[in-house]
Amino acid sequence: MLEQNLNDQSLWIVDYADIVLPEHPTGHSTTTSQVSSGSQAATGSKSMSKSVGGHTHTSSGSGNTDQNMFHTISSGKTVIGKYKGNVVAMKKIEKEKLVVTRKHLTEFKQMRDLLHENVNIFVGACIYPPRIYLITAFCSKGSLQDLLENDSINLDNAFKMSIAVDIAKGMAFLHGTTIASHGRLKSSNCVVDSRWVVKVTDYGMGDFKCDQDDSAWESEHARYTDMFWTAPELLRCAAQGNYGSQKGDIYGYGIILAEIALRSGPYSAQSVLDPKGIIQAVKFGQEPVYRPFVPQDNCPHEMHRLMESCWTELADRRPTFDSILSWLKKMNGGKLMSVVDNMFSMMEKYASNLEELVQERTSQLDEEKRKTDELLYRMIPVFVANKLKCGETIPPQTFESVTVYFSDIVGFTKLAAASSPLQVVDFLNDLYTLFDGVIEKYDVYKVETIGDAYMVASGLPELNGNRHVSEIATMALELLSSLKNFTIRHIPKKQLQLRCGFHTGAVVAGVVGLKMPRYCLFGDTVNTASRMESSGLALRIHVSWTSYVLLLDMGTFIMEKRGEVTIKGKGMVETYWLHGRSDMTFDLPDVTLAAPLEEHEFK
Numbered sequence: 352m353l354e355q356n357l358n359d360q361s362l363w364i365v366d367y368a369d370i371v372l373p374e375h376p377t378g379h380s381t382t383t384s385q386v387s388s389g390s391q392a393a394t395g396s397k398s399m400s401k402s403v404g405g406h407t408h409t410s411s412g413s414g415n416t417d418q419n420m421f422h423t424i425s426s427g428k429t430v431i432g433k434y435k436g437n438v439v440a441m442k443k444i445e446k447e448k449l450v451v452t453r454k455h456l457t458e459f460k461q462m463r464d465l466l467h468e469n470v471n472i473f474v475g476a477c478i479y480p481p482r483i484y485l486i487t488a489f490c491s492k493g494s495l496q497d498l499l500e501n502d503s504i505n506l507d508n509a510f511k512m513s514i515a516v517d518i519a520k521g522m523a524f525l526h527g528t529t530i531a532s533h534g535r536l537k538s539s540n541c542v543v544d545s546r547w548v549v550k551v552t553d554y555g556m557g558d559f560k561c562d563q564d565d566s567a568w569e570s571e572h573a574r575y576t577d578m579f580w581t582a583p584e585l586l587r588c589a590a591q592g593n594y595g596s597q598k599g600d601i602y603g604y605g606i607i608l609a610e611i612a613l614r615s616g617p618y619s620a621q622s623v624l625d626p627k628g629i630i631q632a633v634k635f636g637q638e639p640v641y642r643p644f645v646p647q648d649n650c651p652h653e654m655h656r657l658m659e660s661c662w663t664e665l666a667d668r669r670p671t672f673d674s675i676l677s678w679l680k681k682m683n684g685g686k687l688m689s690v691v692d693n694m695f696s697m698m699e700k701y702a703s704n705l706e707e708l709v710q711e712r713t714s715q716l717d718e719e720k721r722k723t724d725e726l727l728y729r730m731i732p733v734f735v736a737n738k739l740k741c742g743e744t745i746p747p748q749t750f751e752s753v754t755v756y757f758s759d760i761v762g763f764t765k766l767a768a769a770s771s772p773l774q775v776v777d778f779l780n781d782l783y784t785l786f787d788g789v790i791e792k793y794d795v796y797k798v799e800t801i802g803d804a805y806m807v808a809s810g811l812p813e814l815n816g817n818r819h820v821s822e823i824a825t826m827a828l829e830l831l832s833s834l835k836n837f838t839i840r841h842i843p844k845k846q847l848q849l850r851c852g853f854h855t856g857a858v859v860a861g862v863v864g865l866k867m868p869r870y871c872l873f874g875d876t877v878n879t880a881s882r883m884e885s886s887g888l889a890l891r892i893h894v895s896w897t898s899y900v901l902l903l904d905m906g907t908f909i910m911e912k913r914g915e916v917t918i919k920g921k922g923m924v925e926t927y928w929l930h931g932r933s934d935m936t937f938d939l940p941d942v943t944l945a946a947p948l949e950e951h952e953f954k
């Protein structure tokens with residue numbers, strides 16, 4: 352069975368002719384059989400333009416489309432192609448001839464069997480010289496090295512922690528497989544997919560990769576720079592070759608942690624030595640050992656300790672990836688968050704913050720709306736206000752029977768002349784505040800105040816049968832009674848001389864004006880009601896005959912005939928004084944305190 356599996360090359364062999372390379376810079380889309388597009392890889396020169404150790408590097412790995420992908424990998428021995436509809440990274444193996452051995456077959460099988468979120472998928476291999484390629488899934492955001500050097504990407508501590516977690520998870524998995532160690536763990540061999548998941552790549556296939564043409568290195572500088580992640584014991588022992596060791600991987604991981612903290616090559620801050628000098632210093636291994644310098648400010652103290660423990664000189668003292676994961680978990684408040692988890696939690700936080708914000712803003716808006724509505728409803732009736740808000744017009748409406756009340760202050764003109772404007776405003780404000788408090792208890796609608804005149808109606812805008820007259824009558828009694836507790840601030844000893852009158856009849860109500868619309872009442876009833884007030888006496892309630900008849904029916908109101916009074920435009924009419932109610936619980940002001948007739952102005 353195993354034998355059959357090993358020999359089933361269809362599982363991993365890739366025909367180079369089946370790979371489509373993205374648009375060539377000259378504009379031709381080509382298959383590999385005719386291209387020079389793989390030529391960079393074919394020549395196999397390892398570019399020195401990478402920034403390992405603080406030097407520039409030209410590959411950029413974000414936001415790739417098929418069109419520009421070819422240009423995104425301009426370093427190393429990797430090119431991009433499309434295989435069976437998927438974008439793949441094709442790593443050139445520098446060999447002139449290749450004999451596929453049983454060991455290679457075993458390696459291919461190992462590679463195909465691996466499945467972990469943080470381990471890049473192995474797709475297969477092209478094995479016919481000179482086109483020998485190892486093919487892996489393409490991760491669109493480039494290598495970790497690309498990511499760290501891209502200044503336009505903001506990496507906060509949580510993000511950095513997630514990168515460290517992703518790599519450690521992938522490596523812990525690899526160490527538990529038959530592949531056992533990576534051998535070339537470095538930031539260019541950690542790639543970032545479109546969902547920001549970091550995956551280790553270029554692992555395994557140690558035998559297949561070995562004995563490559565070493566002349567491919569563009570320069571000595573590049574060759575030594577590539578060794579920054581190699582543990583000192585491996586530098587000293589060339590025989591470890593492409594397999595590396597688990598403790599060697601931990602060393603490489605420590606160097607990656609330094610890169611993450613620095614966001615640049617591991618030795619970028621140590622410019623005294625060139626890459627060759629750095630490798631020699633690391634290889635030397637004497638105390639104090641030569642390692643990347645990471646300023647304390649660049650990362651949390653615990654992370655510092657972790658990287659130092661990873662690159663400890665004595666390999667046996669280095670932690671395992673499992674213990675690194677527990678370490679990271681502790682540092683992260685008991686959670687192992689991957690970049691994706693982190694982003695989700697950030698998005699969730701953001702979303703719930705947004706929800707809270709929206710809720711807060713909505714309730715602020717509701718509150719403001721409530722306040723403006725309240726203000727509006729004080730100025731015009733609710734139903735009128737609502738119609739006006741909807742842009743509807745309000746046709747005038749006839750009310751067959753309503754009671755209209757007027758009051759004013761006898762001697763107001765004199766009083767106002769003897770007071771400062773501010774005192775008058777204070778006085779009227781106090782008075783109307785008192786009145787507004789009283790009328791709230793009744794089914795009445797305050798129409799308006801004009802100077803010292805106060806106008807109230809009942810039976811509109813909502814009909815209330817015949818109740819309007821008793822509502823107004825009782826309200827008038829209570830308004831009069833409220834004067835007993837009222838003092839004019841600047842003349843406290845003076846009795847306020849309120850004169851009230853009301854009349855019942857038909858009115859037309861309508862909204863007038865566009866700029867400051869007002870709900871107004873029109874008709875003879877309004878005039879008569881006003882005359883009832885202006886022909887009345889201070890501290891008394893003057894009632895028309897129509898209102899009197901209705902009140903009489905109710906039986907509780909105490910009234911007295913005043914006699915015949917001349918009302919302008921009406922001639923002689925019979926009117927009444929309202930003195931109280933049989934069930935009245937409040938006292939009225941003493942009428943002997945009323946202003947003498949000569950102080951009255953009659954209209």
Ligand SMILES: Nc1nc2c(ncn2[C@@H]2O[C@H](COP(=O)(O)OP(=O)(O)OP(=O)(O)O)[C@@H](O)[C@H]2O)c(=O)[nH]1
Binds near residue numbers: 426489494539552
């Ligand atoms: N976007 C993207 N870029 C990749 C991928 N794999 C490799 N690369 C890029 O190709 C560059 C060169 O990769 P390689 O040819 O493997 O060279 P290397 O990683 O420096 O060295 P070795 O793997 O040790 O040979 C990397 O630095 C990345 O920028 C991938 O899956 N996606």
Ligand SMILES: [Mg+2]
Binds near residue numbers: 427539540552553
């Ligand atoms: Mg690589």
